[in-house]
Amino acid sequence: MKEIYLDNNATTKVDEAVFEEMRPYFCELYGNPSSMHFFGGQVQRKVDEARNRVASLLGASTDEIIFTACGTESDNAAIRSALEVFPEKRHVITSRVEHPAVLTQCRNLTQKGYRVSEIGVDGEGRLDMEEFKATVDTDTAIVSLMYANNETGVIFPIEEAAAIAKAKGALFHTDAVQAVGKIPLDMANSNIDMLSLSGHKLHAPKGIGVLYLRRGTPFRPFMVGGHQEKSRRAGTENAAAIIALGKACELAAQYMEQENTQVKVLRDRLQDELMASIPNARINGGGAERLPNTTSIAYEFVEGEAILLLLSELGICASSGSACTSGSLEPSHVLRAMGVPFTCAHGSIRFSLSRFTTNDEIDTVIRELPPIIARLRLMSPFGREHLKGQK
Amino acid sequence: MWDYTPIVKDHFLNPRNVGDITDADAVGEVGSLACGDALKLYLKLDENKDKIVDAKFQTFGCASAIASSSALTEMVKGKTLDEALAISNQDIAEFLGGLPEEKMHCSVMGQEALEVAIAKYRGHEVKIHSHDHDHGPEYPDQEGTIVCKCFGITDVFLKKVIETNHLTTAEQVTHFTKAGGGCGGCIPKINELIAEVMGTQTEEPRKRPEKLSNMKKMQLIQEVLEKDIRPLLWADGGDLELIDIDGPKVQVAFRKACAGCASSGNTARMVEIKLRDLVAEDIVVEEVVA
Numbered sequence: 001m002k003e004i005y006l007d008n009n010a011t012t013k014v015d016e017a018v019f020e021e022m023r024p025y026f027c028e029l030y031g032n033p034s035s036m037h038f039f040g041g042q043v044q045r046k047v048d049e050a051r052n053r054v055a056s057l058l059g060a061s062t063d064e065i066i067f068t069a070c071g072t073e074s075d076n077a078a079i080r081s082a083l084e085v086f087p088e089k090r091h092v093i094t095s096r097v098e099h100p101a102v103l104t105q106c107r108n109l110t111q112k113g114y115r116v117s118e119i120g121v122d123g124e125g126r127l128d129m130e131e132f133k134a135t136v137d138t139d140t141a142i143v144s145l146m147y148a149n150n151e152t153g154v155i156f157p158i159e160e161a162a163a164i165a166k167a168k169g170a171l172f173h174t175d176a177v178q179a180v181g182k183i184p185l186d187m188a189n190s191n192i193d194m195l196s197l198s199g200h201k202l203h204a205p206k207g208i209g210v211l212y213l214r215r216g217t218p219f220r221p222f223m224v225g226g227h228q229e230k231s232r233r234a235g236t237e238n239a240a241a242i243i244a245l246g247k248a249c250e251l252a253a254q255y256m257e258q259e260n261t262q263v264k265v266l267r268d269r270l271q272d273e274l275m276a277s278i279p280n281a282r283i284n285g286g287g288a289e290r291l292p293n294t295t296s297i298a299y300e301f302v303e304g305e306a307i308l309l310l311l312s313e314l315g316i317c318a319s320s321g322s323a324c325t326s327g328s329l330e331p332s333h334v335l336r337a338m339g340v341p342f343t344c345a346h347g348s349i350r351f352s353l354s355r356f357t358t359n360d361e362i363d364t365v366i367r368e369l370p371p372i373i374a375r376l377r378l379m380s381p382f383g384r385e386h387l388k389g390q391k
Numbered sequence: 392m393w394d395y396t397p398i399v400k401d402h403f404l405n406p407r408n409v410g411d412i413t414d415a416d417a418v419g420e421v422g423s424l425a426c427g428d429a430l431k432l433y434l435k436l437d438e439n440k441d442k443i444v445d446a447k448f449q450t451f452g453c454a455s456a457i458a459s460s461s462a463l464t465e466m467v468k469g470k471t472l473d474e475a476l477a478i479s480n481q482d483i484a485e486f487l488g489g490l491p492e493e494k495m496h497c498s499v500m501g502q503e504a505l506e507v508a509i510a511k512y513r514g515h516e517v518k519i520h521s522h523d524h525d526h527g528p529e530y531p532d533q534e535g536t537i538v539c540k541c542f543g544i545t546d547v548f549l550k551k552v553i554e555t556n557h558l559t560t561a562e563q564v565t566h567f568t569k570a571g572g573g574c575g576g577c578i579p580k581i582n583e584l585i586a587e588v589m590g591t592q593t594e595e596p597r598k599r600p601e602k603l604s605n606m607k608k609m610q611l612i613q614e615v616l617e618k619d620i621r622p623l624l625w626a627d628g629g630d631l632e633l634i635d636i637d638g639p640k641v642q643v644a645f646r647k648a649c650a651g652c653a654s655s656g657n658t659a660r661m662v663e664i665k666l667r668d669l670v671a672e673d674i675v676v677e678e679v680v681a
Binding site: 305306 | 429456
């Protein structure tokens, strides 16, 4: 069965050009970039080139790019570093809708005596800026807020938040794994101190991430050992993956406009037609500024896992904020923080597109989803009750 | 992705007996929108009002909830009410070739709906938890007291599920009933209930075996620690770990609240008495720090 892959916020296809770029660095050019001989040196030059390409996508300098193993590592490194830099500060700020890579770490900090403030969001998933302004103080070591939400695609006013944090002397970190490559970023004109990105969200392979660290920002490494990454992240460079990420960033810059035109048009058509054809639905965060590739739609009276599995039978890959898919028992913390009504929180489906998504694929989903929802509603006591009420 | 058996997949993709019975003799409803799953079960009886001749269901929930409901309707057809009441949630799971442990609560929901339907038909008071959430309306009259506020689950219901499914950990209880799966605040209470149920299960006094091989002795020591001792410690937020068994010497390390507890010497003595009682009379329990 050919897959229709609409789960690009989970992971993406490695671009063929990216794979070609990394391919020689396994069996042929396998040298260690730190070696003194020519064989390592040629890898070192490619790693430098990759660093350039990543920096260029972010509007950063090459010395501000630290390669890590994943977005989660970058998030952990950023927050831990800030706490070591400011041992006297005991307050950490994040949001209620953060990815677990940040949220779990912050919640663990409460057990170590830190004050942790989780800023709320409104019904559309927008950050409560008033609450944030009132919460940040001179005891705040770090503010970590996501650039864009993985479940809803809602974009936070990160620059505004970073400026507020800076004014109080706090370091500012953003988990931008969902934003990089989808919307333009310019670190040269920014107050962000640290930013995390992940390769596999932008058509590079899994297992490679970056921590952007603004020049002059105090930093305490999470991984210590050798001198790699200017001693800010020890461990032999994952050269092939770094080279792949470099290529992926170069391509992301080229395709940025396409993300915001072609991909956005497909996303809009998908959600508009689904909203027109299926009643009793709402777009989670539909009223907020969102990533061009993401839409999360909540359907009343049905449960997300059942929808996903029926879609999966047709080769359509999507995701859900539903409890049953994750093994937890409550709807996603993001939807709960937004106050999505319980009547539909369990029936949320997220479609996340990429530049590889085609018109035909979107047509297929537009055709196949309505009968799936109708079928499950007919099976559901609440769906039937609702239908009866309409008659 | 969940590893569902082909039978689960079949009952999810081709559910049997979806719908309603307009002149049903018995209807059982459990769950709610807020819970994330709900089941409405209809039963039709024969002329003698004895045998179930037809069953239909409506389910809101995940694939395993739909499959469990479908399986249940197939299982009850042709059975008398008493035979149907004997169906346990384990029977439903077995019919489906097994369910992932995290999804066992779906089979419990099926069994519950059946119980409610039959109890209501017989005019009994419905002794079932209401599935009301702390954000929902006040809890209506129900047996027992609420343990899990997130999912509105009572101690009476939990004890029943713990007993019939031989559950030994709070995590298992969550998988079977959802209790503890929200805020997690009731997990200590769930551990107490587990300890309580286990305590009452020693129906016939167990006796120390006459003769034991070394291997058997080690197995028995482990069994006693797992079944008799650790649940008691969990109830107080403590725990222990078996470190080594060397002849009559049993070395244990205390964990969590027991670690560094002033009365851990007493606890070690309690463990020793229990092991001497049930395994061998020469056992000496030593506390080690490991």
